[in-house]
Amino acid sequence: MAHRIRWIDMGVNCYLVDGDSGHVLIDTGFPSKRDKLDAALEAAGCWTDGIRLIILTHGDVDHAGNGAHLRRTHGAPIAIHRDDAEMVRRGDMSVGRKAKPDRQTFVFRSMVRIVGLWSKVTGTGADFEAFEPDVLLEDGQDLAGYGLNARVVLLPGHSRGSIGILTGDGDLFCGDLLANYWRPGLHFYIDDMGRANESLGKLRGLGVRTVLPGHGKPFPLARLPG
Numbered sequence: 246m247a248h249r250i251r252w253i254d255m256g257v258n259c260y261l262v263d264g265d266s267g268h269v270l271i272d273t274g275f276p277s278k279r280d281k282l283d284a285a286l287e288a289a290g291c292w293t294d295g296i297r298l299i300i301l302t303h304g305d306v307d308h309a310g311n312g313a314h315l316r317r318t319h320g321a322p323i324a325i326h327r328d329d330a331e332m333v334r335r336g337d338m339s340v341g342r343k344a345k346p347d348r349q350t351f352v353f354r355s356m357v358r359i360v361g362l363w364s365k366v367t368g369t370g371a372d373f374e375a376f377e378p379d380v381l382l383e384d385g386q387d388l389a390g391y392g393l394n395a396r397v398v399l400l401p402g403h404s405r406g407s408i409g410i411l412t413g414d415g416d417l418f419c420g421d422l423l424a425n426y427w428r429p430g431l432h433f434y435i436d437d438m439g440r441a442n443e444s445l446g447k448l449r450g451l452g453v454r455t456v457l458p459g460h461g462k463p464f465p466l467a468r469l470p471g
């Protein structure tokens with residue numbers, strides 16, 4: 246059965262998927278965009294129906310930043326891969342990462358600098374409210390128990406515990422391994438290029454049709470260069 250997917254645009258993409266037994270939310274956005282997220286979830290009926298599961302593709306602030314808030318307000322369990330769990334336990338994106346990532350493009354560094362300046366002005370930063378995850382995900386884990394015809398695919402590179410969620414229809418929510426700002430490609434920030442290249446090779450063999458990235462528009466996997 247095809248699941249309905251709603252795209253909540255918050256600078257980072259959050260996806261609300263209607264599973265067989267309720268809503269599953271993939272990623273939660275920046276804490277500074279909380280009001281917008283709450284409004285989108287209310288419009289989608291999540292306040293009345295509840296959220297069955299919150300899945301975090303990885304532990305960065307723009308994906309995990311509203312996890313603690315949503316668990317408080319919706320009572321939904323939060324799932325993340327065990328290798329990124331310490332990031333959310335501490336509310337710190339640098340946990341488990343190299344001091345100097347293998348790939349950090351000029352554009353990305355400039356964006357981070359601008360966001361840093363913005364954070365100083367607005368008082369919002371990269372820190373977020375720490376929380377203990379409820380579910381530690383494993384590579385290959387079947388999500389049928391949460392009403393979702395999908396499985397977990399470990400795709401390290403951007404972070405150690407970065408995961409994709411692959412549905413039975415061939416939709417891959419890929420987190421920040423890939424992005425599609427103006428064309429599909431690797432995300433601007435890759436902690437470990439060796440692992441990222443292995444992850445790319447792995448996802449090409451999974452029968453993926455559409456990639457739904459953490460940033461930018463969804464695209465057919467066939468449009469990914471190389």
Ligand SMILES: [Zn+2]
Binds near residue numbers: 308
């Ligand atoms: Zn991101």
